[in-house]
Amino acid sequence: MAKEGSEQQSVDTSSEVAEKMFTDIKSTLPDAIAPIWESLESNPWLLAALVIVIGFVLAKLFQWLFKSVLGKIANKTTGQFDDKLFVILSRAVYSLIFYLSLLLAIEALQFSQGVDTFLKRFVVTLLILSLIGKLLKITRITLEAFSHNKHRFKFIEERTIPILDITTKILIVGAGLYVLFLSWGINPTAWLASAGIIGIAVGFAAKDTLANLFSGFFIVADSPYKLGDYILLDTGERGRVTHVGIRSTRLLTRDDVEVTIPNSVMGNAKIVNESGGPWEKTRIRINVGVSYDSDLEQVHDVLLEMANDNDDLCKNPEPRVRFRAFGASSIDLQLMAWIERPEQKGLISHRLIMNIHKLFNENGIEIPYSKQDLYVKEWPDNHFTDS
Structure with a gap:
């Protein structure tokens, strides 16, 4: 009533x-x-x-x-x-x-x-x-x-x-x-009260989904990456971010394979954002060693001239050559240069290594490799005896 x-x-x-x-x-x-x-x-x-x-x-x-x-x-x-x-x-x-x-x-x-x-x-x-x-x-x-x-x-x-x-x-x-x-x-007040009780039960049943949902909000708030960024995860996945949703993040790898990663995993992962910083450019480092008999000034000039004439590399910042250490059989150095987009790293590194090898051969610069000499102290007396 x-x-x-x-x-x-x-x-x-x-x-x-x-x-x-x-x-x-x-x-x-x-x-x-x-x-x-x-x-x-x-x-x-x-x-x-x-x-x-x-x-x-x-x-x-x-x-x-x-x-x-x-x-x-x-x-x-x-x-x-x-x-x-x-x-x-x-x-x-x-x-x-x-x-x-x-x-x-x-x-x-x-x-x-x-x-x-x-x-x-x-x-x-x-x-x-x-x-x-x-x-x-x-x-x-x-x-x-x-x-x-x-x-x-x-x-x-x-x-x-x-x-x-x-x-x-x-x-x-x-x-x-x-x-x-x-x-x-x-x-609807009574319905809302009932929804609160139902929400608790749903929360326990869908805890993984809720974890992805809250992680999605935290990712947006903290912004470790955004759409279009090229990122590298500690689990090895590397690609461009194509989608940031409330449940998952999608990466497009260099193999044109889309990887979907739950936001709860992204929220706890170590993320290297190669597109982060003041610009999208990223630096590549080519490690190489030259013989101790090499003219280091000639090595420096040859590498720097090749880098400055390379259209794949940025002119600003300029490429650099740095000698790093006296190695076991070589003087170790690095060619450091900037490229426009992180996904070009593999292809441009491939081209630079080919150019460096060709230039060193043309200029008589030796790339040493590990050599071992074997000394035989004594041969057995019966080694050449007829059996």
Whole structure:
């Protein structure tokens, strides 16, 4: 009985709004039009059709005015954000006016209370769904606009858009469903309490999924890498980041194989971001050894000239040659140079080694290798005796 009494006392907002608007329209009509309105009330279907037609015309008129006035402002700006925003807002204005005219038309038809309430709630449901869709579009284009303005909005970037987009979708859809339930006279509070208990059970059952989910948020917040970065994991995977989702991160390796790694693994892994730092350029080091009899100045000049003439290597920073140590059979040195992209490291190293070997042969520079001499102290006396 208590539950039934509470349902009787629940307020039907849509019915009240439609009834109040219908009454206000009647009270504000001029004296010359009032008799026509009263005659139309005797024919509810004609009145409802007239209200829908007038609502459609007004909705189109306000939509056109909205686009015309604000469109002039949008044309003065360089970006596309305001143009897209005003288009969506004009459609929202059209939907709001048209659906309100449908509510007025239902009020004019004077159905029974049950049918009247159902139809009005149905129209309000369509209006709420329409507004949810437009809010989702506005959120999407807003995030994209903020991500392009990196100087003012550093947190909203291309890599963070998927997470923020999903979060805003959950909030908007959740709020919309809450209002939708209320419009149908359903109190979702008890459902939310039950969802909390169910959430605990689901949390234990899907702990791995939740771990990946939270790790995805932490990766976005900490930003050890972003889309397009070339990274190397402590487990040996190396590739370019092609996707950062709420569950996993995807790498495209040099073999054109896509590797999907759970975010919980990425969150605990040691990550070397080869695209990190002030630029995407990365340094390569070619280790080589020369004989102790070599002219070190000649070795230095030959390598440096070859590096400066190589189009695969960056001119800024300049290539360098550094002698590192006196080795067991050689003087060890390194050719250090910068390349534009980390994924070129293998191919360019291959070409440099071939060029160095060719140049050293042409200039008589020896690349020593380990040699061992065998001394025989004594031969056995019977080694050459006939058997």
